[in-house]
Amino acid sequence: MAKPLDPSRLEPRKSPAQARSAATVGVILEAAARILEERGFEAYTTNEIARRAGVGVGSLYQYFPRKEAITRALIQRETAILLNEIADLGAEPSGRAGLRRLIQAAVMHQLRRPALARLLDFEERRLPLDADVANVSDTICSILEDLLGRPDLPAQSDPATVARDLLALTKGMVDSAGERGETAMESLERRVGRAVFGYLQMQLDEIAQAASFFKK
């Protein structure tokens, strides 16, 4: 007996068996991405995506059972690049070097397609998260938490909170820079580094630390 079709599935209805269909899927996803970053959610409709991709709506719905599935696929596609770059960061012995690489990856990720990254990030929170694919933020946080334990970084009393703070702070800065059209990666990397390492350093009595500005 055939496995009954679960109408709530988000996976493609058919896995592309011929090269032709795989290309179609790619074209659809890229069309969706361009619409999203050029005209935002307002123009992000299934009909418009199909039109821009140069395919019929029917083709679209052969590979994506619902509009939401396209968005999910987009999120996965964009996220995979980032996750791949930071996957081996757990093996990094130096906390500082690891943090730098993490920052660089975050900056690259956001500055590559700023508008797209921002909108997908927004949608990611709204969509019911898949149980199988863990949240990207959580993954990064655990890597971060790991790096914070390295001996070359000041010990943190609440690493989990620090990790979330650093991630949030980086996201905010990188997002803002991308929105303003910044393209200079090194400058942004340096500034994010200032905030991140500044946060890590500034854990003693802040007032005493601040007073030391004068004495130097």
Added chain:
Amino acid sequence: MAKPLDPSRLEPRKSPAQARSAATVGVILEAAARILEERGFEAYTTNEIARRAGVGVGSLYQYFPRKEAITRALIQRETAILLNEIADLGAEPSGRAGLRRLIQAAVMHQLRRPALARLLDFEERRLPLDADVANVSDTICSILEDLLGRPDLPAQSDPATVARDLLALTKGMVDSAGERGETAMESLERRVGRAVFGYLQMQLDEIAQAASFFKK
């Protein structure tokens, strides 16, 4: 002859002349706010807002010429509180104290109604901005830039960029905290302070600074 009605106006069609109508406007705005923070943009429709407010759609359209006008009014209502609290910050002689007050105001603003603040902030960027009402971010940035010039803070080579970075970084952290359901204002304030003052301090050679962790 009567002034011709500009159909693109966003102001109320009628200014409430009786107490009754002023109340209606309030009820509509609060209904819109609650729908937004409880069910997001998906349920944010004019029909639903009117239903929840307990009024007819017609009443809604007597005071708001288009749906967008409701959102704008919401943004103004929520923003006014924040702007009012930081308006006198330019007179603050101490940069540190000013920054602290600014951080506190930002934390309060976001933690009061986290989901609402987040969604309105998102919409604010999408909506064509009124020429008369300047962007909130720009206002805060100029205040920030002003504070950065105070003698008790380390001089910054590019105050405008620093101001934007601090704002973005704060927004990111406060946003994330609000989304996670944090309610402890002092803790969040302290952590944002760490990032902000850490960023300001960390402007010399970062590596040298970091090395000093060990020597202490």
Added chain:
DNA sequence: CTAGAATGTGAGCAATCGCTCACATCCGAT
């Protein structure tokens, strides 16, 4: 070559949206 599976199409359905308008009700000035 050919049959059947894989792939592609787009008119159009049901639902929903923002918004209008003809009309009812309420209130304050006289």
Added chain:
DNA sequence: ATCGGATGTGAGCGATTGCTCACATTCTAG
């Protein structure tokens, strides 16, 4: 009390949306 403006109502219009389905086209196995 009465009249006119201010306020409130909701059925429903035109447009748009996500999505289906009957059908056409293309590819591959035998």
